[in-house]
Amino acid sequence: MNAAHSSVSAPSTRSAHRANPPIPSLIPGDVEDDLRASLRALLGERSSWQRVLARLDTPDQPYDEDLWKRLAQDMGLAGLLIPERFGGAGATAREAALVLEELGRFLTPVPYLASAVVATGALLSCSPWAERDVADELGALAAGSLTATVAVSAHRAPRAAFPDEVVGVLAGDAATLTGTVPRVLAADRADLLIVPVLVDGAPHLALVHGGAPGVTAALDIGLDATRPLGTVELRGAQGRVLAGPTAAAAILRHALEIGAALLASEQLGTAEQAFETAVDYLRTRHQFGRPIGSFQALRHRAADLWADLAAARGTARYAAACAAADSEDFPLASALAAAHVGEIAVRTAEESLHLHGGIGFTWEHPAHLYVKRAMSSAVIFGTPDRHYAALAELADIPGP
Amino acid sequence: MEDHDSIRARVRDLVARHDPTATAPREFLGHRFDAGLAWVHAPVGQGGLGAPRDLQAVVDDELAAAGVPRLNAARNPIGLGMGGPTVLAHGTDGQRARLLRPLWTGEEVWCQLFSEPGAGSDLAGLATRAVRDGDSWVVDGQKVWTSLAHHARWAMLLARTDPNVPKHQGMTYFVVDMHAPGVEVRPLRQATGQAEFNEVFLADVRIPDTMRLGDVGQGWTVATTTLMNERVAIGAAAAPREGGPLGDLMSLWRDRPDLRTPGLHHRLLRLWVRAEAARIGNERTRQATAAGKPGPEGSAAKLAYAAIAQDTARLHLELTGADALGYDDWTFRRSEMTGSGQVRCPGFHYLRTRANSIEGGTNEVLRGVIADRVLDLPREPRTDTRTPWKDIPR
Numbered sequence: 001m002n003a004a005h006s007s008v009s010a011p012s013t014r015s016a017h018r019a020n021p022p023i024p025s026l027i028p029g030d031v032e033d034d035l036r037a038s039l040r041a042l043l044g045e046r047s048s049w050q051r052v053l054a055r056l057d058t059p060d061q062p063y064d065e066d067l068w069k070r071l072a073q074d075m076g077l078a079g080l081l082i083p084e085r086f087g088g089a090g091a092t093a094r095e096a097a098l099v100l101e102e103l104g105r106f107l108t109p110v111p112y113l114a115s116a117v118v119a120t121g122a123l124l125s126c127s128p129w130a131e132r133d134v135a136d137e138l139g140a141l142a143a144g145s146l147t148a149t150v151a152v153s154a155h156r157a158p159r160a161a162f163p164d165e166v167v168g169v170l171a172g173d174a175a176t177l178t179g180t181v182p183r184v185l186a187a188d189r190a191d192l193l194i195v196p197v198l199v200d201g202a203p204h205l206a207l208v209h210g211g212a213p214g215v216t217a218a219l220d221i222g223l224d225a226t227r228p229l230g231t232v233e234l235r236g237a238q239g240r241v242l243a244g245p246t247a248a249a250a251i252l253r254h255a256l257e258i259g260a261a262l263l264a265s266e267q268l269g270t271a272e273q274a275f276e277t278a279v280d281y282l283r284t285r286h287q288f289g290r291p292i293g294s295f296q297a298l299r300h301r302a303a304d305l306w307a308d309l310a311a312a313r314g315t316a317r318y319a320a321a322c323a324a325a326d327s328e329d330f331p332l333a334s335a336l337a338a339a340h341v342g343e344i345a346v347r348t349a350e351e352s353l354h355l356h357g358g359i360g361f362t363w364e365h366p367a368h369l370y371v372k373r374a375m376s377s378a379v380i381f382g383t384p385d386r387h388y389a390a391l392a393e394l395a396d397i398p399g400p
Numbered sequence: 401m402e403d404h405d406s407i408r409a410r411v412r413d414l415v416a417r418h419d420p421t422a423t424a425p426r427e428f429l430g431h432r433f434d435a436g437l438a439w440v441h442a443p444v445g446q447g448g449l450g451a452p453r454d455l456q457a458v459v460d461d462e463l464a465a466a467g468v469p470r471l472n473a474a475r476n477p478i479g480l481g482m483g484g485p486t487v488l489a490h491g492t493d494g495q496r497a498r499l500l501r502p503l504w505t506g507e508e509v510w511c512q513l514f515s516e517p518g519a520g521s522d523l524a525g526l527a528t529r530a531v532r533d534g535d536s537w538v539v540d541g542q543k544v545w546t547s548l549a550h551h552a553r554w555a556m557l558l559a560r561t562d563p564n565v566p567k568h569q570g571m572t573y574f575v576v577d578m579h580a581p582g583v584e585v586r587p588l589r590q591a592t593g594q595a596e597f598n599e600v601f602l603a604d605v606r607i608p609d610t611m612r613l614g615d616v617g618q619g620w621t622v623a624t625t626t627l628m629n630e631r632v633a634i635g636a637a638a639a640p641r642e643g644g645p646l647g648d649l650m651s652l653w654r655d656r657p658d659l660r661t662p663g664l665h666h667r668l669l670r671l672w673v674r675a676e677a678a679r680i681g682n683e684r685t686r687q688a689t690a691a692g693k694p695g696p697e698g699s700a701a702k703l704a705y706a707a708i709a710q711d712t713a714r715l716h717l718e719l720t721g722a723d724a725l726g727y728d729d730w731t732f733r734r735s736e737m738t739g740s741g742q743v744r745c746p747g748f749h750y751l752r753t754r755a756n757s758i759e760g761g762t763n764e765v766l767r768g769v770i771a772d773r774v775l776d777l778p779r780e781p782r783t784d785t786r787t788p789w790k791d792i793p794r
Contacts, residue, residue: 021641023680027688027691279775279777282778283777293777293778296768300764300767302777303766303767303768303774306770306775307704310681310697311674311677313684314677314681314683315676318680336673391672392669395672397654397668399660399662
């Protein structure tokens with residue numbers, strides 16, 4: 001069963017906070033533990049921070065293509081969310097969240113979030129409404145032979161107004177698209193673009209091939225170079241309409257909610273790695289004749305971070321579990337995790353850099369990589385403040 | 401060996417023999433104890449069946465299904481939460497036989513004589529003395545922050561029995577009869593105006609050696625059992641979304657648009673998220689324990705609880721408007737309840753929650769515990785752990 005599939009049509013209710021929804025199991029099972037262990041072993045070797053850092057010297061080759069092939073094709077991870085009838089693994093958001101946690105831990109430069117989570121989620125929601133079936137595209141995504149992205153600026157929050165950067169003219173189920181969308185996740189790497197487009201002011205989603213005439217995608221210089229972004233330019237590009245005014249906005253919102261919910265797990269992985277690096281340093285670095293981890297000021301900072309991370313683990317796993325179970329509480333759980341984990345991950349990465357002292361501010365140390373990833377992730381799919389605003393609606397906490 | 405079915409059968413048998421609707425609650429609790437269904441992991445005859453701990457949930461569920469009200473721990477919270485587990489872990493058969501049944505039924509209330517005016521966070525520095533005299537011990541000293549001392553029949557007492565060795569090695573743990581000559585209980589007035597707690601003065605109090613819990617000099621080890629249970633008892637209460645004091649605050653917020661401001665809205669949303677995260681985190685800890693994959697996350701629960709309770713009470717007070725400036729009652733009287741369960745004005749809860757970051761281990765002590773036991777950070781250099789207690793400056 002797939003989470004992204006069915007909950008699009010169900011409008012989120014404002015009564016969820018009164019219903020006291022049950023909390024699904026948040027404890028990984030043995031299969032999940034095994035997947036985590038094999039991923040950690042693989043990424044520890046192939047995506048060490050030294051290798052991630054070295055790649056920054058070749059900005060025209062931002063992705064680790066060999067590793068992406070291994071993860072997407074050999075391990076079948078690109079198809080986790082895709083049902084078996086389309087050639088995927090038919091797993092759930094729980095497993096995808098676990099993969100993201102490990103990719104976040106190792107800052108692995110692959111387009112997993114953009115392609116295997118957000119774009120895949122959007123396509124899966126499209127299929128009941130699509131003018132033509134998207135089975136071929138889903139099959140290619142599941143096989144890892146194509147990657148896709150949703151052509152929205154990555155900072156866009158799920159509940160923001162429908163994008164107006166791209167306008168289109170319809171001819172049957174084909175559309176001619178014009179517009180520019182900056183800061184699109186993995187734009188330069190995407191074989192397929194799912195483009196939100198206004199046709200006479202009405203929201204639609206269109207599918208455009210990355211190599212089609214009138215489509216250009218240029219790599220941007222990003223704050224976090226380990227997660228490449230690009231600018232998509234469409235000049236009379238031809239696309240196929242996937243969803244019309246009745247569904248386009250809901251599909252986009254749900255895809256971004258899935259993105260925000262699972263990005264929280266990626267942020268958790270990054271924050272845990274940043275924290276563990278700092279704790280190791282506190283144990284070994286000596287000043288004033290003592291390991292600095294024996295100073296109360298630093299011990300207490302570390303303890304507070306640990307307590308925050310323990311809480312973040314709960315909200316991140318809850319969001320993934322709600323996505324997997326297609327829970328009525330999912331929109332709230334997504335906003336909760338995005339707001340809560342986003343802030344904690346940024347604070348943890350910043351504290352990790354600080355606790356390393358001067359060495360933490362150098363290029364040759366990984367602390368800056370965690371700060372860049374955590375801070376940019378807290379902007380992607382909306383800043384925590386946007387998610388607090390969403391919670392005000394979802395949990396019925398009205399403003400003045 | 402007991403299993404789900406046998407436990408379920410025992411509960412049904414208990415309910416069949418003693419109709420809970422027609423039996424006084426305390427009497428029913430006594431029958432439940434005798435049936436081994438008080439704490440199933442305890443030995444037979446001591447309120448248990450020697451069964452795995454996780455089968456206790458079967459008892460609770462089955463009794464709830466039979467319409468038996470949940471055990472009301474409010475009368476004897478310290479006995480049930482700390483005294484019972486400590487006696488079960490360290491008591492002799494004779495002590496268990498004498499103490500556990502009336503503790504369970506609430507017939508005998510318990511209190512805890514640990515903290516002293518000179519020994520708060522540094523509990524191991526305590527000065528109350530116990531000197532051996534034949535088959536008994538003679539105790540002199542002063543204890544403080546003692547909830548329920550005025551109702552208690554028994555107290556868990558930690559006292560110094562050897563001042564010539566380092567602090568942690570010179571203590572012994574006793575169960576003291578609060579009705580014994582020389583025990584004096586005085587209410588201690590707090591910032592809220594009322595007295596939830598007491599001071600307890602001990603002057604030449606005689607304790608028979610048979611009421612010593614654990615070996616002489618092993619008091620710190622025994623006390624650790626009590627303290628671990630205290631932190632669990634305070635931090636682990638499962639709550640529904642917007643349960644407890646937050647629910648009252650949310651109702652006020654929703655009912656009174658005229659009181660809302662942008663700044664309070666900002667703070668309320670953040671508070672709501674932290675409370676929900678703590679609730680989910682507690683549930684995760686419970687699930688992990690039930691699945692046999694316990695993690696150390698529980699030690700963070702009390703830190704989070706204290707901060708959330710304090711921020712909730714402060715925000716509630718600020719939202720209250722003119723009434724925030726009032727107070728319901730400054731009369732010096734004893735409270736029959738502790739903590740946030742009391743129905744009082746916002747000012748009371750604001751003041752009462754100031755203690756949440758102090759009682760049951762200060763925030764700083766808990767951070768130290770996390771740094772030591774979870775993160776395994778290097779210890780702070782100390783001089784007081786190797787010096788004989790009598791030579792430590794105080």
